[in-house]
Amino acid sequence: MKIKQVSVFLENKPGHLRAVTEELTKAKLNLRAISLADSEDFGIVRMVVEDPDKAYSVLRAANHAVQETEVIAVEVPDQPGGLHNVLRTLEECGVNIEYMYSVLERKSNKAVIILRVEGIDEVIRKLKTANVKLLSSGEVYNAL
Amino acid sequence: MIWDRQHECMSRKRLRELQLTRLKSVVRRVYKNVPYFRSKLDALGLKPAKIKSLDDLRKLPFITKHELRETYPFGLFATPMKDIVRIHSSSGTTGKPVVAGYTRSDLNLWAELMARTMTAGGTTADDVVQNAYGYGLFTGGLGIHYGAEKIGATVVPISGGNTARQLMVMEDFGVTVLACTPSYSLQIAEVAEEKGMDMRKMKLRVGIFGAEPWSEEMRKEIEERLRIRALDIYGLTEIIGPGVASECEHRCGLHIFEDHFLPEIIDPDTGEALPEGQRGELVITCLTKKAFPVIRFRTRDITRLHHEKCDCGRTFARMERVTGRTDDMLIIRGVNVFPSQIESVLVGIEEAEPHYQLIVRKDGPMDTLEVQVEVDQRLFSDEIKKLQNVERKVAHEINSLLGIHAKVTLVQPKTIERSMGKAKRVIDMRKEG
Known part of the structure; x- marks a missing residue:
């Protein structure tokens, strides 16, 4: 991830x-x-x-x-509150974001943001448990 | 190891006698053959016969680089052109170059002095010497060349440039001694690292470095990166080229070949001789050269002399590593700054590269110093704050050493001009407006 x-x-x-x-x-x-x-x-x-x-x-x-x-890619619904909800989950998981930016997206109803966080392995584990959709490198590089 | 024990280890008393005999002779000869020198002495009402002791040297006028330019190109030659068999010259980046002529006996002397230099650095007939000093008008290339040949070493006259080829030759020919400028040796190290070459597998063991001021910290860095022992040598086109002074294995200063070059230390502002052990400008008199013997030449190099006998057995005075030149010295807001001081700061900071350039500007009445430092792979971090920390650290260290505030700017790798010869470290924009 x-x-x-x-x-x-x-x-x-x-x-x-x-x-x-x-x-x-x-x-x-x-x-x-x-x-x-x-x-x-x-x-x-x-x-x-x-x-x-x-x-x-x-x-x-x-x-x-x-x-x-190493960074993670989080899928976010492309609608009002989409990022907000993900950020709230991150906050609940105690994740501190060093920086973030978004993926150049083609037409779809999803947005993808790139996050740089401290303790990346721990963050990935927590986000998976919280059902946040993380994309694999293959998905980010090719399939979007 | 000592090439010429008879001279290099002679007693100070005998050395002084020899120097006096030679001084009297050179003054007489130059007075007779160089009209420019004769008219200077005549203007002072001074005759060569007045030189009766080594202290009388102080009665003689200095000669400056400026005067060498005034007499460009051959005005100070003391022999007819038919006796001159070679010409060398300085780069002349700051005006007309200095032109040096050599008779056949001068060339023999030079090879002898360079043989002393190479031997003091530990070079023997068993060594393979890669000579990456530039061949041509510059004295470095041919100076090292004839010295290394004289001691019977195998010389690879590769000259400067084409660093990848330098490394290929170094590896394939089993080179053991590298001669070049210290800044170029770092470039060789850089390219070797990029190519993933393991210097431990090379036979290279000694570096003979000179032609530009460098710091003790830079020496450590070169030694670690190239896995060699680095020695400092000293010389000037105006005197003979390399072969004026050299470190020995103890590396406690550079032995000046005093049987041929008479050194003095003066106060650069007043011209007065300074007491033994004080730091000041080095002045050199050529005692034996035939074609182009300068008398009391002001080198503008700042150093100090030590006269105690060295553990190597040589009796010659040792000059400290040149910390800077009076004309390299920048005066920034009244503070004397030598580029070598900034360099020692950078080499002392693990993350910073010693590839740097100083830019001095005038901002209203204030001088500002910008230090540009290259970001390399080791330094680069994805985090802005880490890079800013490096900038702050460099500025802080400069401030604590020199007491001036410098703006530190990180620049992209390989954007500061690399030198085959001498590094251009300073851009002083105050002179232009």
């Missing part, structure tokens, strides 16, 4: 994010989710890509600082 996320260091300068997507394009890797975090003078782009290991190596080869981290 753990999904590999690829993060890349970026300077806050025009063209630097484009340089990352260019490598992915050349390697014909499809982006499933993307989010940008920024500080005053640098940023981190976090991505869920269909083949994270390949994405990691093409970006490394292009001299980027890259890290793979």
